[in-house]
Amino acid sequence: MHRWLSTVMFVLCNPLQHRAALRLLDALSRSQWLSRAELDSLQAFRLDRLLDHSRRTVPYYRQALERAVAPGIGTCRERLAxxxxxxxxxxxxxxxALQSSDLRGGRLHLSRTGGSTGEPLTVANGTAGLIAATAAVLRGKEWAGVRLGDRGVAIKAHGEISIAGxxxxxxxxxxPFKSCLSREHLLRTVIPALSASPPRYLTGYPTSLLCLxxxxxxxxxxxxxxxTTGEMLYAHQREILERKFAGRVFDYYGSNEVxxxxxxxxxxxxxxxxxxVVLEVVDDADQPLWDxxxxxxxxxxxxxxxxxxxYELGDRGVLSRAPCQCGRHLLVLKELEGRSQDAIRGPNGVALSGVFFAGRFRNLERIRAYQVVQQSETVVELRYVSARPDAQTEVNEIVAVIREHLxxxxxxxxxxxxxxxxxxxxKTRHVIGLGTLDPGKFTAKAPELKLH
Ligand SMILES: [Zn+2]
Structure with a gap:
């Protein structure tokens, strides 16, 4: 599609928000090349503005920030700490109480999300917040070489797609195609459509794309x-997707709340x-960590x-100041290790995370899928879907490894x-720790994660 036509179509899709998002994309295209000192000043300025706004107009923060230090003392990260x-x-x-009384001329958009543990949360955002996030997504797509108007296929993880949508x-x-976990649907609808007109890009949760x-x-x-987005992407999954589609995977990190x-x-x-945004990584004593x-x-x-x-997202990761060859000074989230709660623990104190299981059991053939759920201090449930009649061999392997460690x-x-x-x-979760909700208990619909 011609560039100007793509821009017109994008604006038509949501005239109020998308025109502003394109203006902001221009600003983000320039600010990505700022020096680290300039980015630090920008963050300090924006933190001042956010704290001032929160103290004045948000009942929860009026109390929570009462004892907090005055603005302007120390760097943005020192003040946040x-x-x-x-x-x-x-x-x-x-x-x-967390909602502001000042919507700055915009509208309040409410959504109900699963939260990282699956327990529902109500999250509000303003029009300006949604516009800024859209601009950031557009810049992320540009980094991958995808421009407005490029043909894309989105594999939705759940729910129906409305005609308006x-x-x-x-x-x-x-x-868009609806939920991708049905083999029939993939073979009859999605694969023929992709073959008839291959898109420039594909988006979806790793599990859905791997099924495909x-x-x-x-x-x-x-x-x-x-x-890929929405779930932890493991190295071996990236490798399979890149090999099968003869393309390159770009993982996007975000949550429904932020x-x-x-x-x-x-x-x-x-x-x-x-x-x-400012992303911090802290230890158990809430002290900042790097690398x-x-x-x-x-x-x-x-x-x-x-x-x-x-806001504690519930994920673990590694933050780095190391420079990137691209020349941008935007900080790097070097590792993303998934949900803090996605680990099972034995009475001996040993913990096994989703990353451990994904690495150890990357070549299962007799089992199509599995999930390890900690039911109590001493009971672990291993759920699995057989791919072949001799699945028990691989089930025994997983059981032996859990027993060996825990x-x-x-x-x-x-x-x-x-x-x-x-x-x-x-989403699919390979490991569900104690104290987190079992996804099997949820049936209600939640808003779809957007990547456009
Ligand atoms: Zn880079």
Missing amino acids: RLPILRKEDVRANSV RLRAGLVNIH ANLMEERELHIPVIF SALAFECEYGCRHITDEQ VSGRILVTDFRNMAMPFIR GAAVRIEERCFDTLPLTRTG
Whole structure:
């Protein structure tokens, strides 16, 4: 599609927001080349503005920030380190008190999300916040070489697609398909459509795209760019997707509460959207960490309707100041290790994470899918879907590994399923730790994660 026509179609899709998003994209295209000192000053300025707004107009922060230090003392990160952490339970208990009385001329957009543990949260955002996140997504797509109007196919993780939604997506040349986990649907609808007109890019949760990839021959299709989001992407999954589609994977990190957090550049570094958010990594004593793994906290400068300041997303990762070959000074989220809660633990103190299982059992053939769920201190349930009649051999392997690490005091219960339960937002979790909600218990619909 011609560039100017693509721009017109994009604006037509949502005239109020998309025109502003394009203006902001121009600004982001320039600010990505700022020096680190300039980015630090920009963050300090935006933090002042957010704190001032929150103190004045948000009942929750009027109290929470009462004892906080005065603005302007120390760097942005030093000042943030003295502020309280906002946890999911705080958001759940204060969803109204966290909303601002000043919407700055915009509208309040409410959404209900699964949250990282699957327990629902109500999140509000303002029009300006949504516009800024859209601009960040557009810049992330440009880093992958995808421009407005390029043909894309989005594999939705769950739910039906409305006619209006299909029309809107059509205006920007995105073709959505509903939930991809059904083999029949993939073989009869999705694969023929992709073969008839291969897109420039494909988006979806890693699990959905892997289901699709596993039904296709190697290089049957050439899709230059594959955007993955919504779930932890493991190295071996990236390798399979790149091989099958003969393209390159770009992983996008965001959450329903704070979206558009980080995008991979052309050199494969996951850069944080530093102009719009501050991402901190802290240890168990809430002290800042660099180059080692810790809990991720985010402060969102965009959402003035429901400010998230030092919000603990529930993920773990590694933050780095190391320069990237691309020349951008936006910080890099070097590793992303998935949900803090996605680990099972034995009475001997040993913990096994989703990353451990994904690495250790990357070549299973007799089992199509599995999920390890900790039911109590000493009971672990291994759920699996058989791919072949001799699946028990691989089930025994997983059981042996869990027992070897967590000790003989742990009882392991095996359960065979036809399909594994997904979270409310259609995600798959390989490991579910104690104290987190089991996705199998959720049936309600949640808003779809957007990547356009
Ligand atoms: Zn880079």
